[in-house]
Amino acid sequence: GQQVMQIPQYQHVQEGEDFTTYCNSSTTLSNIQWYKQRPGGHPVFLIQLVKSGEVKKQKRLTFQFGEAKKNSSLHITATQTTDVGTYFCAGVYYGGSQGNLIFGKGTKLSVKP
């Protein structure tokens, strides 16, 4: 079946360092969504990317969608302790409905003050 691979599984950084998580799909995606889950919380939507090569920014967060629409990345500049949590990507495949929203396994970010 379709899979979205996300790496790394864990990332430990010192506060102020940058952080990047990557998602890859073997087949072309219709769009990709990113979510953040704080410890003990529920996933919260961050952004959706739809267009090939799209780049979107939210303050210190930069999201990219690859030209082939098979990969995506989330980059956080100068991490803060408030960035702690697990970041998930979720790919939507062409021809699918909500049943075709496939989540990556997430990257758990810890930030040492």
Place this chain on the structure above:
Amino acid sequence: NAGVTQTPKFQVLKTGQSMTLQCAQDMNHEYMSWYRQDPGMGLRLIHYSVGAGITDQGEVPNGYNVSRSTTEDFPLRLLSAAPSQTSVYFCASSYSDRGRLHFGNGTRLTVT
């Protein structure tokens, strides 16, 4: 506007017991779904619905049953609980089949 409401927040069951996890949304979303989250496994889709009266299976449907009699409610039934169903369960809704998901706060279920 409450969003997606899940009850209960915590539940302990004994093997073989049945129960229903409740999920309700007040955003008039057509699409609703249930996920389970286990350590290192991410979010796995159990069942989903594209509208009242329509449900379909996700990646891990065995041992679970759903129905969608109204737009607002999408309960998840565990027919005969097993320890392998110990997990955190999230209900989610969306305005479209490709739109952002709004998650409930989750139900932490332990089966002993």
